[in-house]
Amino acid sequence: MARDPIGRKKRRRLRREVGFGCPVEDCRVPFLEYHHFDPPYNEGEMHNEDGMIALCPIHHRQADQRAWSIEDLREMKRANNRGEPKGKLGWSIDKGIVISGGNYFFSTSLTMRIKGKELFKLEQDHKGKILVNALLWNNKKEIIAEIKNNDMLINHMRVEDIDCMASGKEILFKAPDDSNHVRIRFERQPIEECLSKAKNTLDESIVENVLSDIKERVDSGMVNVIEFSTAIKEDDFTFHAGDSKITFDFRKAGLDKAEYYGRAHGVNGALNIAQKDGKELIYLGK
Ligand SMILES: [Zn+2]
Known part of the structure; x- marks a missing residue:
């Protein structure tokens, strides 16, 4: 399998589409993964951009459990007036x-x-x-x-x-x-x-x-x-x-x-x- 099966440009378009933050209401975490919903990855194993959305890891897990319908996710893709992404570096280092x-x-x-x-x-x-x-x-x-x-x-x-x-x-x-x-x-x-x-x-x-x-x-x-x-x-x-x-x-x-x-x-x-x-x-x- 290729190291980047989705492809750099497609990933960038999917990030940009959600304004570089998780599109679930009030989330806006900028650490993103790529969710396949149409078709789900285990049914299609394809990277159809229209059926994919960038989500934070937590909401990605919930989406895998079908927390949102296909129509809900499409609406999240289309939404505008998104807030600014909000995130924090989680590193806790005292020497390095x-x-x-x-x-x-x-x-x-x-x-x-x-x-x-x-x-x-x-x-x-x-x-x-x-x-x-x-x-x-x-x-x-x-x-x-x-x-x-x-x-x-x-x-x-x-x-x-x-x-x-x-x-x-x-x-x-x-x-x-x-x-x-x-x-x-x-x-x-x-x-x-x-x-x-x-x-x-x-x-x-x-x-x-x-x-x-x-x-x-x-x-x-x-x-x-x-x-x-x-x-x-x-x-x-x-x-x-x-x-x-x-x-x-x-x-x-x-x-x-x-x-x-x-x-x-x-x-x-x-x-x-x-x-x-x-x-x-x-x-x-x-
Ligand atoms: Zn999220």
Whole structure:
């Protein structure tokens, strides 16, 4: 069986149809699964979009028990004037590592700022649990989706896509016009896997330090890993934190070819890029 039998585009249309939140009245949870009701999956094993609807895991189970008629579900698909999706990250972590663009961060306070806007920020609550903050803006610089101390606030009319895995492990916010996105993944990784990934990614000069920092954060043989990736297009530069590196491209700013490759600033290193007039452009650090 294919790994994605429904298909990426169909899933996205089904999410968009319900405004990126469970359509059952007063629910609006953005962690969605895909329910087959016409025909039910065990009768048809087909992915007929008209007979499918995105639901949160709880309402998906209830729909499997035929809590709603086919006509009820069709009506839920058609409804408009939906409220904003409401969700919360359920992670409860007090120690872990953050990986972004191939950089390893071991501090539980971390900020990534682009022109004064806090793209990504980790803080701790009074019990020492990590709180996630993130922002997504569109090309008019309007904030269209946000995570505020683990609470998700989404302007569903303005975003291109919100894809929250039902397991809660991965969240993607995407702005229209193929411009900006932010993706946050959470995983409890076996220590061996975590160490071997670090060995494969990092420069020799820092790898030993990173490995020992990772080992300090082991909990029952596992390490909590938060991965943050993003692409931001500003008028004068682009910022990209992918799987293995952080890249800035200032060619639009008139520079011939100025790309900064991450990792050079090392573990927990702060990065601070300013405009000529001293105004902060990009900040990455505590
Ligand atoms: Zn629901």
